[in-house]
Amino acid sequence: MTGLAGGAMLAITLGGCFTSQEVDGADSPPGTKLVRSYQLVPGLGDETLYTLRAEGYEPLRVTCSKGEGKIAESPDKSRLAFWCGESKWRVVYKVKGKLLEECPPYAMGSTLNWGAAKDFKAAAPELVRCTRFSNVSQLYRQVATEAELREFFVQSFGMTERIGANKDVVYWDDAWLNELFAASESFQRQVREGLKVRFSRPGSVVDASALTALLSMLGATKETEPLLHSLFLRTVAQEPRAHSLASAMAWVHHKLGDAVATRYACEAMALHSLHAPGLLLLARSQKPCESFDDYVASALNEPSLLCNPHIQCKGTECEVAYRITEPMPHELTQAEWEQVVVLAAVQRKQVPAWFPRAIRRREYVVEMPQSPSCTEAKPGTPCACQVKVCEQVGPTAEQTLVGCTLKFDDKGRRIQVLAP
Template identity: 80%
Template sequence: MDVGCHPGGGFTSQDVDGANNPPGTKLVRSYMLVPALGEETRYTLQVEGHEPLRVVCSGEEGEIEESPDKSRLAFWCGEKQWRVVYKVKDKLIEECPPYPMGGTLDWSVAKDFKTKAPELVRCTSFSNVSRLYRQVATESELSRFFVQSFGMTERIGANKDIIYWDDDWLNELVASSESIQGQVREGLKVRFSRPDSTVDASALTALLSTIGASTETEPLLHSIFLRTVAQEPRAHSLAPALAWVHHRLGDAAATRYACEAMDLHSLQAPGLLLLARSQKPCESFDGYVASKLDEPSLLCNPHIQCKGAECEVAYRITEPLPHQLTQAEWDQVVVLAAVQRKQVPAWFPRAIRRRDYVLEMPQSLACAAAKPGTPCACDVKVCEQVGPEAGRTPMGCKLAFDDKRRRIRVLAP
């Protein structure tokens, strides 16, 4: 072991104690003095002929062993929990945690690099694993790697609720030969034809894009989409998948997908827009629209106007279909849908017209002192009180609507 000071406050390193390490291998502990933070300790696994690999340890003891075929190492440091490292050309890549080998070293559990590679994308980027895999794999093996690694995600946080999809998967596939792309496409069809095969919403659009839209594949795409919605109905990442369906399969298919997503309680902006523009029956969407028509924000939306019994929306949502809508845009979609699908109830046009009535609210008496039925000075936002039930009583006051004179009187209760 060699310990000493470097200029500038850094420290040299020392080998981690371990008996009988294979020749040319060692764990090294390095000390650095970080200004304002104190001392930082780092560990690296050094293997002759390979780039050093940084590892995380919790103590000052460790051990290294080499597999019989010399393609893998297993080491532990701090706690005797064996961890596997693969030697690929001049690189080292560590197995993902949690490490399955426990305190007993068993090489039959630590599969070879080609077998484990699809899972390794969980703990590093796809491109890192792919770059190593391409150096040791045949074309058919590379195709299987794409199929098996699809949808592998990294979940972050205590509740594992943040899903990460690595776009390098699709980018590298597109850059591959047509032969590999064809093999991957067929492999994914087989894999996701199984009814128990699911995919994270974040990877759904990439899967649909890879399989491709055709008369033959549409039933499979439909099944995959609904399985994903059922699994993650409120995932924001479902929206681009539905937009892809709309672009590749057309209005009819996308509207059908959107209605079935609504049945599964998925409220995605592209789906609501598609259904709002359509006259095709969708019971769950019609119920959603009916439940929202008397929302105060909607009744106060200036882009919604009614003349006589006819209503219209100043509709400004443009293509491509947005993934998120503002509250005002949600309101406009609801009314647009009600108008398009002929669901506007009789009270609605009258309520919208009442927003422009003259408000009669003398300021001479306070509500608390006013006799019942006399005008009083209440703070009333009229548009929030013009819904289906005439004469709502906000803040203890009552509204009396005079539709003939187009006036509203505010009365004590």
């Protein structure tokens, strides 16, 4: 390999310096080259760009980590492969005047092997992970039959692949739905049937951002409900974005009703998934849900919850100024989350004995002088302490903190701040 071969061009661009060099070497197929461009703009810094060029095709911007490169062409001349210092060759598809690079992880290894690389038709459903669906579909329509186009729609829907530790990659493109609805009724019907077959396979996973669209496509019937249930739980297991899961839960609630949606929500909680619609459904329900009951019991111990003014208790009875209305929100504020927790505890009869007393203690008179500070006062004497009293009102009879002690007088409805 010759590396950094070819002549260099020098020009003035935007008041800066611009150079361009071929880096693919002398053995590239005719009419192809990999070009490195370097631009220095005073005051703005510098940038190095790599472009793959093939005669008769629009240039393709690519990424390279090193200043060297190779290009090869497939025996059928439908694909290029390039290497620029990384460990793997990367495939580029030549389709109707366009160049499309394959999505990572790359199919070919460090050795050039065309047998390991798919052709454009086989790779097209996966290309929507890194190229807009409309871009891929426009090219695919020009080389495929109608039957192949329908299969392309089925296979490209919500295409997802987890790469490394990244568990939150979203590939869903709304153009998929727009293009499908522009097609004939018979085409749409056959795509729906294909989706049922694809997602009935246990190993088939849908991206969370596309889940609501898929549920809508499959439709809520007695026949499809087991499949919808399976899809929902598979998606929860992927640790998706809460917003995407909340949207799907809202759809289930609207189409399948309270009972089914509450069951879905409980199962999601068991998989450690928290989302606003599910929490609201469970909070309103009295149906057993062990994972949710455990969650509520733990959340009641959060100190900030005791300061929420919308939570009130008289005697042993507690109530919540419940202000969350339909449609169900995708996210809850901290104050709303606190209200939902207490609402659930009241509804499910989980309010612990100490909680009403703690809430009532917020109304006690706090006896705390302005001086001396508790770090200077004698032990057991009144003092001034930097403490948010409402966060410390329960459940113990006396609360020793860093810097001071709170002594509760429940008969006299007083709280004394003392030096520890």
